[in-house]
Structure formats: C-alpha cells, structure tokens
Amino acid sequence: MKKIFTLVSMALAAMSVNAQEIWKAAEFDLSTAVETELSEGVYGGGTADAPDTSIPLTIKTSTITVNTGSITMTGLSTPNSLSKMDAEEGKTQTYWDLKGSVDGNDALITADCTPQFAQYLMPKGNPGFQHWEFYELNSEGAEVFRAYDTYWEPGATAMPAKGAYYKFAATQSGTLRVGIYGNKNGNPTYVVDESTLQPLAPANVTVSIYYQNTGFAYEGNADEGTAKYFNVGPMADDYVLQHTNGVTQNRPVLGFIDFAVEAGKTYWLFNPKSQIGIYGYYFQAGGSDGIASVKKELDSNAPCYNLAGQKVSKDYKGVKVQNGKKFF
Secondary structure, eight states, rough: HHHHHHHHHHHHHHHTTTTTEEEEEGGOOOOOOEEEETTTTSOOOOOOOBBOTTTTEEEEEEEEEEOOEEEEEEEEEOOOOHHHHHTTTTTOOOOOEEEEEEOOGGGGGTTTOOSSOOEEOOOOOOOEEEEEEEEEEEETEEEEEEEOOOOOOOOOOOSSSBBBBEEEEEEEEEEEEEEESSSSSSOEEEEEETTTTTOOOGGEEEEEEEESSSSEEEOOOOTOOOOOOEEEEEEOOOOOGSSSSSOSSOOEEEEEEEEETTOOOOEEEEOSOOOOOEEEEEEEEEESSSSOOOOOOOTSSEEEEETSSOEOOOOSSSSSEETEEOOO
C-alpha cells in the first residue's frame, strides 16, 4: 500500500510539474485594470533634448494583473496626456485597446499556434525613466503638443518607471511562450531578468515571426498544415525581431517569443521605443525544480509532439517535445 501511495504521489507531482497554463487576452476583463497616478520622473516642460525638471507633472497609468497559477503577469500602459485640442473636443483617455478579430486569422492557425492569434491587448506609452511634455509653436504660430521619454538600454542600473511593458513572475521553472504584436520592429525587443537587469542572451530566446502585408504573410499552405513562420530561430544579436534569420521586412509583426523561466524570478518584456501588444501566453512547467529534471536514458524512437500536444514527425520544424524534453 505504501508503495502504491508513493507511486500515486509521484504521478501527481509529475502532473503538477508538467502542467500547462494558457492565458488569452481576448478573455481578459479590462474592468479589472487599476488606474494610478505617476509623478516621479514626469515633467511638464523642456525641449526635445531634455526635460525641465523644475516643472513637475502627473500622468495616469493603468495596470492589469493576470495569474494562472505558476505565472503572474503584470502589464503596464502609460499613455501621454491628452492634448488641449483633444480635451476641448471632449475626448477621454484610453489605456488599453482590444484589437484584432475574435476568430483570428485563418492563415495563422497552425499546429504550433498556442495560444492561437485572435484579439490582443495593445498598451500605450514608451518604457522610460523620464517622461516630459510641453507645447511649442510651429511655423504657423500654432501650439503643438510634444512628448518625449528617456529610453532603457542594456547596462542600465534600473528598470523603466513608466510606459508599456509586461512582467512575468514565475513560481515554477519551465518554458514561457508569449504571443505578441509589434508595430515598429526596427527597434530592439528585450526579455530582461529583473534580478540582473540584463536582457537574456539572444541564444536563450527563440522567436517565431509572421509579417503583415495586406494580411499576415506566411510560407506554405495553412489548409495543408504546411504554413511556416517567415523568421524563426534564436533572437538576433541586435534583439531586432525582423533580423532573426535575414528575412527582413519593415512591417508590423505577429508571432511568439519563447524563453526559459526560473522559479522565483521575474522577467520583463518590452520594446523601449514602441509598444508591444499581447495575445496571451503559454507556460509549460518543468526544469530544475521538479521531477522533470530527473535524468533518464533517452529513447530516440520515442514519439514527438508540438507545444499544443499534437503528435508530429521527427522532421517537424519548430519546437517539439520528445522524451519530456524540448528541442528546436
């Protein structure tokens, strides 16, 4: 009886360690977002080159929080203030936009799209340490609203105080896949380890990217199950998503960012000079903190599966699982 109980306990533990968690932005209740005021590092004057720190300013920011058990995601959106013209026209501030089609794009519903692309949340504001706003006269003598930020770069000794970013806090080790939409992808996209303030090495981040043309372009045929990403592989050395494998198009992108997370650590995802929309995330537990780390002889003939749990051939291109381990 004791042996049976032990085996059952080990089986339950293994199920827990290898649990899958999926969160979709399309299902998020935006009424739960929390608005707060931000005044530190925010100024109401200056020039395009620098803020006037003698003129304080307060802006509002909105925070969303998601918890799926092993992962807690915190998303921040900090738009610029409304201009005088917008205020006079009765416009109100919008912090998050829910964009995209509920049913997603058929061309993008491939076997390894987990979560599938549907609606995504788009925040506002650029991540930065300082933010300043002011009015200047244009050539016609009219007031023009301006807003600027100081941007985060590798080597910084702190993380952004405002803007648009996501934080993922893990209570279990495993692999996190984040579905994103990017507007301007000539700029770097970082996954930063909060404990070191350094971006993960490009070799430790995998990206799978589609490009937007009239619709979102892809290679192959979705109906036949042969659709492929345009760019797939380790993150480019300059952290620019569209530079992953040399197929470069200066267009919006849609795709996945995959990276390993450690229990007890928090990771930031952001583009310092643009906003990243989020479709959702997929977390697969397993690693150095549980049964998944127990060494065993690998069976080269064992079946292979994609991240959606579907059986695939050994020639499958993408992230596949065999013998409980992930391969690319």
